Amino acid sequence: MTIKEIQEEILRLKKEKNICILAHSYVAKEIQEIADFTGDSYALSVKAKSTDAETVIMCGVRFMAETVKILSPEKTVYIANGAAGCPMAEQMDKETISAVKEMYPDFAVVAYINTTAALKTVCDVCVTSSQAVEIVSKMPEKNILFIPDCNLGDYVRKQLPEKNFKLLSGGCPTHAKISEEEVLRAKKEHPNALFLVHPECIPDVVKHADYVGSTSGIMNFAKKSDANEFIIGTEISIAELLQYECPDKNFYPLSKDLICSNMKATTLMDVYNTVKGTGGEKIVLDSETITKARKCIDKMIELGE
């Protein structure tokens, strides 16, 4: 079967079976083309809440599929490739954070959405990169324990000097390996380009940015901007996608190493097999985890609106 034929078969089956397909902007273009909705982690969570499909297939990483299940426990939720996990989401567990909370009882725990469902049960509110600053600014608490990404945490801290932050040393291995030297080299090669960066990069990289934001934030900024050249400091697929969508502008990936193998793990065949009912992994969470984790995701949506 050709790619086109597989895509047509997926579209036919998902209509017949009332399936909604959600795809993060980092996954392959041929998957995004057959998705009902694509976007950053915040947009996908909001969409997950509103879809009336009986079955949802998440093409992304496990914490994103868990978020869908938490928000819609009555739905059948699949991750198209069960091996696709976000390493950052596995860095801190519920027991460790419960122990840290005991050391800092007067701190509110803010969890990046890139965390497991189990860990979310002991957190006060979730954030995504697109609205972390806004949400933390609206919280009444002054003392904030921000987990697990210390780079995103550092970025939020710098925007909100009135708050008192405690950060732990977690983060995205893909974004965090990008160095300041690589930024300076890219800027020298493309002196007229604006530098757009994801806040999961280290502070010495982020400080050179003309714009800091989520995957969707970066895409929207580049599309609306009058500038013609951009260095893209996030997963390489965003520069590729932007180049495809805006052929009159030039997009340069900050580094060819900015590849998330977890986001690349899902293939069109995985999606096809999941839609057919012969693949994917059904997300199963116990009701106590769903109830407790939902509180901090609901709070994120409430404060993010």
Ligand code: 13P
């Ligand atoms: P976004 O919230 O920008 O979609 O980020 C998700 C992610 O995993 C970035 O590495």
Ligand code: SF4
């Ligand atoms: Fe996780 Fe980083 Fe991959 Fe995003 S890019 S899914 S944070 S490992």
